[in-house]
Amino acid sequence: MTDTLAIAGGRVLTPDLDVVEADVLVDADAGEIIEVAPGLAADADETLDATDSLVLPGLVNAHCHAAMTLLRGYADDEPLEAWLREHVWPVEGELTPDDIRVGTELALVELIRSGVTAFADMYFAVDEVAAAVEEAGVRARLGHGVVTVGKDDEAARADLDESFDVAERLDGAADGRVRTAVMPHSLTTVSDELLAETAERARDADVPIHFHLNETTDEVTPVVDEHGVRPSEHAADLGLLTDSTFVAHGVHTDPSEFDVLAERGTSVVHCPASNMKLASGMAPVQAMLDAGVNVALGTDGAASNNDLDLFDELRDAAMIGKLAADDAAAVDAETALRMATEGGADALGFDSGRIEAGANADLAVVDLDAPHLTPEHDLVSHLVYAARGSDVRHTVCDGRVLMRDRDVLAFDEAAVRERAQEHAEALVARAEE
Numbered sequence: 001m002t003d004t005l006a007i008a009g010g011r012v013l014t015p016d017l018d019v020v021e022a023d024v025l026v027d028a029d030a031g032e033i034i035e036v037a038p039g040l041a042a043d044a045d046e047t048l049d050a051t052d053s054l055v056l057p058g059l060v061n062a063h064c065h066a067a068m069t070l071l072r073g074y075a076d077d078e079p080l081e082a083w084l085r086e087h088v089w090p091v092e093g094e095l096t097p098d099d100i101r102v103g104t105e106l107a108l109v110e111l112i113r114s115g116v117t118a119f120a121d122m123y124f125a126v127d128e129v130a131a132a133v134e135e136a137g138v139r140a141r142l143g144h145g146v147v148t149v150g151k152d153d154e155a156a157r158a159d160l161d162e163s164f165d166v167a168e169r170l171d172g173a174a175d176g177r178v179r180t181a182v183m184p185h186s187l188t189t190v191s192d193e194l195l196a197e198t199a200e201r202a203r204d205a206d207v208p209i210h211f212h213l214n215e216t217t218d219e220v221t222p223v224v225d226e227h228g229v230r231p232s233e234h235a236a237d238l239g240l241l242t243d244s245t246f247v248a249h250g251v252h253t254d255p256s257e258f259d260v261l262a263e264r265g266t267s268v269v270h271c272p273a274s275n276m277k278l279a280s281g282m283a284p285v286q287a288m289l290d291a292g293v294n295v296a297l298g299t300d301g302a303a304s305n306n307d308l309d310l311f312d313e314l315r316d317a318a319m320i321g322k323l324a325a326d327d328a329a330a331v332d333a334e335t336a337l338r339m340a341t342e343g344g345a346d347a348l349g350f351d352s353g354r355i356e357a358g359a360n361a362d363l364a365v366v367d368l369d370a371p372h373l374t375p376e377h378d379l380v381s382h383l384v385y386a387a388r389g390s391d392v393r394h395t396v397c398d399g400r401v402l403m404r405d406r407d408v409l410a411f412d413e414a415a416v417r418e419r420a421q422e423h424a425e426a427l428v429a430r431a432e433e
């Protein structure tokens, strides 16, 4: 017999971003939405109260390095290159798989508490990341991040092989909630030879590719100097851009690159907070959307954000989108919300991001009974410009309740935080020895 869950008594955001009074009935075994209509609670096995609340699609964080929660506040106020090379990479060299497990668990608590039901993660010790994802109950696109600069041929190849081994071994884990990708770090930190090989092997294995693209001018200039073409063109020449590829940042994407991305169906993940904090620049989000590029939203890691609340990204995306376009109408609230829902789900290849029968039952329930969400003119406006992650009351993924009334069910939150503090202190002590 089907195990059903009804999210009942509230209002629901439709795929057209209208708000209707309805319940959402979910098949908890199949993890799918069965029906959206009034009065569905009576026959359900379990009910989640949505009184005074809005049910929306679970948010999608399409670019993250989850375990970097351990480095939150460790090195602030630096530009990307110095931040990475002088601070982050030396500490990351000391990370253990256990550190990554704990840091990822902390990230998952934060993600679930702010209504995120799916995320993409590029990092190391991906078996640990996948195990934490399985325990938490969210959906994820995971990969081993490959960096070959400073490595000899044998070590560089071993890194690449590891990324394919992870992609093959972990795909479909956690009852299918874990999917994988190969994740070369960027065009300047992986050799052209291995990038081309990545593209060829990814095509043969039918696995998506994720990398950082056009984040800073330091990443653009060497590519243009060496190859005489913009980075998107070079990535396309290497075979890296397909309709399952999603690239992070895209800040310095030139108008000449928009069609290269749009024609190949490659998604760009906008990370506005990280781009502001590292002073990387303002991504031309509205222009990319106008050119037909799918744009998603991501936090990047907690060391360059410094939290994983995607509601911050929603607001930042709308705000900086206007500045970048010099147009107050650019990246309006509906556009920003679509980036965090449908846009993110499309980028990661998940059938989520919209509330309708047959879609994945990935949902967030936002409590509207708050002064900063009063009065009610436009709830989409409130979600983007006024709401916070802490307004999320329940989080549901794959038909299962992950947070009920602000209580994250899979983890003892206090214990996760205590372990994270211990691991972060020991990690930094090792790095500074």
Ligand SMILES: CSC[C@H]1O[C@@H](n2cnc3c(O)ncnc32)[C@H](O)[C@@H]1O
Pocket (backbone or CB within 6 Å): 065, 080, 084, 088, 089, 092, 122, 123, 124, 144, 145, 146, 147, 185, 212, 215, 274, 300, 301, 304
């Ligand atoms: C090889 S695993 C991922 C790698 O990326 C680093 N990282 C974190 N944030 C950023 C960013 O904004 N741009 C480029 N690289 C970033 C992270 O520290 C890991 O080393």
Ligand SMILES: [Zn+2]
Pocket (backbone or CB within 6 Å): 063, 064, 065, 212, 248, 300, 301
């Ligand atoms: Zn990143």
